[in-house]
Amino acid sequence: MADKKPESQFYQRPPKLGKWESFRVFLWNSETKQFLGRTGASWAKILIFYVIFYALLVGFFAVMLAVFFQTLDMKKPKWQQDSSLIGSNPGLGFRPMPSDKNVESTLIWYKHSDKGNVQYWQKEISKFLAVYNKTNNPNADKLEDCRQFQPASPGKVCDVKVDQMWHPCLKEVGYNFESPEGGPCIFLKLNRIFNWVPEYFNSSTIEDENLKMKDELKREIIEAEQKNQHHIVWVTCEGENVADIEHIGPIRFIPQKGFPSQYFPYQNQDGYLSPLVAVYFEKPKRGVLINIECKAWARNIIHDRVDRRGSVHFELMID
Known part of the structure; x- marks a missing residue:
């Protein structure tokens, strides 16, 4: 069962x-x-x-x-200059930059007769300069036409006018990239550091043995001081090696050889524009790679080629 x-x-x-x-x-x-x-x-x-x-x-x-x-203060960093990671020693930047596909490259290489190749560099410069056109600046009402070495009015910032004085470094002439003989215009800017104020050179501060300043720049500083126009962060560009110095040819700085005092200090002002210097290479040698080093000069700018402090390096080659 x-x-x-x-x-x-x-x-x-x-x-x-x-x-x-x-x-x-x-x-x-x-x-x-x-x-x-x-x-x-x-x-x-x-x-x-x-x-x-x-x-x-x-x-x-x-x-x-x-x-x-x-x-936090949304207008200024809590840690500034030597207390910050950025430090208090500004470097230089250059435009146009090579393609993002080769992000580590600093080579500006083009063939002046190849319009497709040239247009890339021209477009990069135009893109960079777009904000310097008031119609593209959302804070254009903050811009003021400052007198040289005179700061802007309260609540305003000094305008950077890229006008006919910048010829041939203008969009209308392709920044001289298509010239059959002359070289291109390369734009330099000083990197922004909040509240940084340059210490300007004068005749009594240019003889420091550690400066390695060329006699030509010393003469320019002395001449500018005599006119009370030496409140400038000076800029120089030269070939890095003996062969580069031989091939680089004459250089012209537009509109002047440095960044004047009315643009300092940078305090995150609405509409602020970084001052620019266009470096016009008048007749560089063709078919040769030229190593170029540009430096910014102020008493509180230290140059270090290894870390690229106070300077910028790029190469230029025109076929």
């Missing part, structure tokens, strides 16, 4: 199901009313738990961010 005791019925092994049948039962068990192994009440409880958990987590971080932002 079969055993009819409840205990033997309770411990009876469930029927063995195949893989697909087990999966179907896992998705929806009609006997226990479970979906993916949980009943509706169980899913509701776990959903409510995670909603509350993440809401509290978001609230906690929102409060922490609010407290953190109370310690």
Whole structure:
């Protein structure tokens, strides 16, 4: 006679199901009313738990961010100059830059008769100079035509006018990239450092043996001082090696050989424009790679060729 005791019925092994049948039962068990192994009440409880958990987590971080932002000034950095990672020694930047495909390159290489090749460099300069056009500057009302060495009025910044005085470094003539004889215009800018004020050279501070300043620049500083026009961060460009010096040819700086004092200090003013110097290579040798180093000169700018402090390096080659 079969055993009819409840205990033997309770411990009876469930029927063995195949893989697909087990999966179907896992998705929806009609006997226990479970979906993916949980009943509706169980899913509701776990959903409510995670909603509350993440809401509290978001609230906690929102409060922490609010407290953190109370310690910051959106107009100026908390750590400045020597107290910051940037430091107090500005470097130089140049435009146009090579393509992003070769981000480590500093070579400006083109063939003046190849319009497709030349257009890349021209477009890069035009893109860089776009903000210097008042129609593209959202804070054009802040710009003021400053007199040289005279700071802007309160609430204003000095304009940088790229006008006919900059010829041939103008868009209308292709920044001279298409010239069959002359060289291109390369634009230099001093990197921004908040609240940095240059210490300008004069006749009594140019004889430091550690400066390695050329006699030509010394004469220019002395002449500018006699006219009370020496409040400039001077700029020089030259070939790095003997062969480069021979091949670079004459250079002209437009509109002047440096960055005048009315553009300093940079304090994150609305509409601020970094001052520019266009370096016009009048007749560089063709078919030769020329290594060029440009330096910014002020008493509180230290030059270091290895770290490129206070200077910038690029190469120029015209086919």
